Amino acid sequence: MFSIAKQSFLFGRKLAGISVPRVCFLHYGASSNVVANAVKFGSHDGQRRPTAKMPKLTDIGSRTLFGPEQDSFRETVRKFFQKEITPHSQAWNERGYTDKEIWEKAGSCGLLGINIPEEHGGIGGSFADACIIMEEHKYGSEEQKQKYIPDMTAGKKISAIAMTEPDAGSDLQGIKSFARKDGSDYILNGSKIFISTGWLADVVVVVAVTNKEAKSAAHGISLFIVDADTPGFKKSWLMKKIGLGASDTAGLFFEDVRLPASALLGEENKGFYYLMNELPQERLLIGVHACAQSEFMFEETKQYVMQRKAYGKTLSNLQTIQHKLAEMKTEICVARAFIDQCIALHEVQQLDAQMACMAKIWVSELENKIAAQCLQLHGEAGYLYDTPIARAYLDARVQTIYGGSNEVLKDLIARQILAPAKKI
Incomplete structure (x- = not known):
């Protein structure tokens, strides 16, 4: 019961976003592509390529965590958000909330309750399938599960x-x-x-x-x-x-x-302990979202500098721009490798609080860094509110605050680092 409430809580945060990637990661912990004709480029001699080797960081088909069935589902998810979310995003942002009907549409398409057990009205998938949907269901009574979960999974209750x-x-x-x-x-x-x-x-x-x-x-x-x-x-x-x-x-x-x-x-x-058990998952998921959004911003910016001209040639011909792109891609791919490691560990219940805090801190701060650099490379165009990069820049700021401020999480990591020394 607590898990499905967490799902709605976090789904609502991400549903609010402008770009398609903000929500597609709900299912796989990876980014998506705002371009309608997303490139599908993955397997090579039976091996899935790491993100760093893909033509685009947002391409479908990379990462060993996932397989062909999940790639196919990711495409379905992208199409849903491109059709049902993106056209309304500006109006929802100005109004301050989404239409309730979009939750029911998401539920009817199987986008909610991905890893909720089938016997409780969910889809019955894994954490890697849902990523942002909590996999713990032990707190609610059977009566509570039957009363709330089916309607939440269907999007009828938020x-x-x-x-x-x-x-x-x-x-x-x-x-x-x-x-x-x-x-x-x-x-x-x-x-x-x-x-x-x-x-x-x-x-x-x-x-x-x-x-x-x-x-x-x-x-x-x-x-x-x-x-x-x-x-x-x-x-x-x-x-x-x-x-x-x-x-x-x-x-x-x-x-x-x-x-x-x-x-x-x-x-x-026992509520405090229930919350403590769930918070590492939420912190991982903030890192998952931050990594996906960093990939999206990088691809948006790469496309822009390859088109924008200055001094008779495109910005991408300038060495300073090339170096900045190289730095950003390197940092994002390092973050992606760490986030995928965390997801894999969580799948087998091996992710601890310290590592989840590390994921949240490192990648949320990276997202803000990438957002600032990408906006800078867009120049005045990046300062216009209605551009994807400007809204991504504004959205990134809260990532270091919610889910436990990064300053507090650093304290938690430090306690674990120093704990053995205190026992001596």
Whole structure:
């Protein structure tokens, strides 16, 4: 149950994007191509080529993680986003949210619930197939799974995860929302802020304190499933952001919201540990998206400098431009190799928190670096808001912030590095 909520939460973030690559990675952890006639160039003597050897970083058919069936499905996914998403992206960005109908279209095409078990209404694929869709389903009861997952997979219900509060962001132990016991029910009070898909959400997984006397804050946090029409649950205005314009973001308010015991997700006071188990996956997926977007920006820029003329020849004839392209491709391909290694490790449950943090930090910062360099190479054209490179530049900025700020994640990595020394 928590997994499918995570899916809607992250899918909503990426659905908001302008370019096709922003969403196609949902299924394979790789980039896609905004060009309608994407090049299919992969196998050679039975071997799949690494990304670095492909004519374009966004070409289908590379990477040993995937096979011909997944390549075929990737093409289907690209066509869906080119047809159903790209034509509406500017209007959605200006409005601040997408049409609800697009979720149902995605669900009818099998683009949601990719790795949710078939018995719960999902597709039954793997993490490599879904990549951004969480593979853990153990927290929800059978009743909760049957009630929510089929509609979420079909796109009939949109979900959100309400963690962040005005005074608690990366530090989840600082949350103040409180659900007190009242007989067998809970009475929820509190507020949340910066909640992705919060405006459109039909159901929200809310993080709240249930035991103020616990030995530590982590031991007193629980998760609750709250339907949008529950009395006392209100949504604030749409928040205007500098990027990801079509990803609706809102504040949520809970005033004496009465919840039955069946609304508790998992066990009482175990919510913090459920979240900690899922966060490495989210951080990997931010890295996955950042790598895909870096590939997209590189290809957009390569195409531009091969056409744009200055001093009687194209920009691509200038050595300084050639060197910059060489540097960017090298860095992106190194990032791609690391991200693919993380995906492969996660498939066999070998990805740890430290490595997921590394992936998120390194590739999100690379995305921002690539965005700045690609915009610079576009010149004034890159500064126009309606160009793909300008919007990619704005969208990239949040990648180092959500999912745990990069500064906080560096602390987590450092703790693990120094942990053996502390034991001596």
